Amino acid sequence: MPTPQPDRPGAVLTVRELRKTFTLHTIDGRTVVSLDGVDLDVAAGEHVAVAGPSGAGKSSLLRCIHRSYLPDSGSVLLHTPDGPVELTALPDRALARLRGREIGYVSQFLTPPPRTGPLDVVAAAARRRGLAPAEARDAAAESLHRLGLDEALWDVDCGVLSGGERQRINLAAGTVRPPRLLLLDEPVSALDPRNRERALQLIASLTDQGVAVVAVFHDLDAMRQLATRVVQMTDARIVAEGPARDILGAVA
Numbered sequence: 001m002p003t004p005q006p007d008r009p010g011a012v013l014t015v016r017e018l019r020k021t022f023t024l025h026t027i028d029g030r031t032v033v034s035l036d037g038v039d040l041d042v043a044a045g046e047h048v049a050v051a052g053p054s055g056a057g058k059s060s061l062l063r064c065i066h067r068s069y070l071p072d073s074g075s076v077l078l079h080t081p082d083g084p085v086e087l088t089a090l091p092d093r094a095l096a097r098l099r100g101r102e103i104g105y106v107s108q109f110l111t112p113p114p115r116t117g118p119l120d121v122v123a124a125a126a127r128r129r130g131l132a133p134a135e136a137r138d139a140a141a142e143s144l145h146r147l148g149l150d151e152a153l154w155d156v157d158c159g160v161l162s163g164g165e166r167q168r169i170n171l172a173a174g175t176v177r178p179p180r181l182l183l184l185d186e187p188v189s190a191l192d193p194r195n196r197e198r199a200l201q202l203i204a205s206l207t208d209q210g211v212a213v214v215a216v217f218h219d220l221d222a223m224r225q226l227a228t229r230v231v232q233m234t235d236a237r238i239v240a241e242g243p244a245r246d247i248l249g250a251v252a
């Protein structure tokens with residue numbers, strides 16, 4: 001496949017003709033198309049919100065970019081200082097290293113290693129981003145403070161914490177040192193209003209620092225507050241894109 005060229009300055013992510021189909025072996029091999037030829041360009045400092053109804057393919061898009069789902073075909077290029085990297089073809093170890101350094105992925109649910117506290121989880125993420133151990137712990141502490149996680153919980157097993165506490169740990173780990181590309185899948189769905197606002201402010205500050213963000217929120221206010229552009233998905237395809245005020249008026 002020819003290498004797609006970035007078509008705008010400051011390009012961080014170039015997605016071309018991305019396709020993903022699931023085969024449901026337990027239901028007579030029925031197939032579900034979750035991405036049907038998706039193109040997306042995201043530049044440094046852009047926050048692209050992916051809108052659309054349930055089942056449209058929003059999470060599949062984030063997962064195929066992150067390669068927690070391997071797409072059937074298409075291209076996902078991450079533009080790094082060393083040149084563009086085709087994520088769909090990268091060997092697993094190189095992918096793990098690149099993700100650790102350059103990509104933050106914040107899903108709705110935290111799956112921490114057993115018997116590990118928030119400070120260790122976030123410090124480990126900071127180490128993968130290249131910080132030395134002492135710096136990583138300082139950065140983790142700052143990140144957890146910023147998201148309002150009570151210091152008394154920092155060494156408590158994440159497995160016993162509440163959904164909202166875990167969500168903030170997840171967000172802290174994904175953002176502890178600004179990644180080049182931040183993928184957010186419903187990152188504030190379990191948060192109370194005060195913590196939600198803290199989290200949205202953190203995400204906005206990362207965009208201001210030049211991080212490229214691709215985010216899924218069901219919360220239209222969050223999209224209006226944060227998105228520099230909204231892409232609307234329906235039936236596995238992007239069907240519209242533009243400023244939030246133009247697109248969100250048309251989304252149910």
Ligand SMILES: Nc1ncnc2c1ncn2[C@@H]1O[C@H](COP(=O)(O)OP(=O)(O)OP(=O)(O)O)[C@@H](O)[C@H]1O
Pocket residue numbers: 022032033034052053054055056057058059060061
């Ligand atoms: N692991 C999977 N196995 C089988 N089908 C899947 C899988 N992941 C996603 N799908 C299917 O792909 C389609 C798109 O799902 P996806 O989760 O990407 O939608 P979504 O837009 O994020 O929906 P929601 O807003 O409800 O989270 C759905 O029909 C879904 O059932």
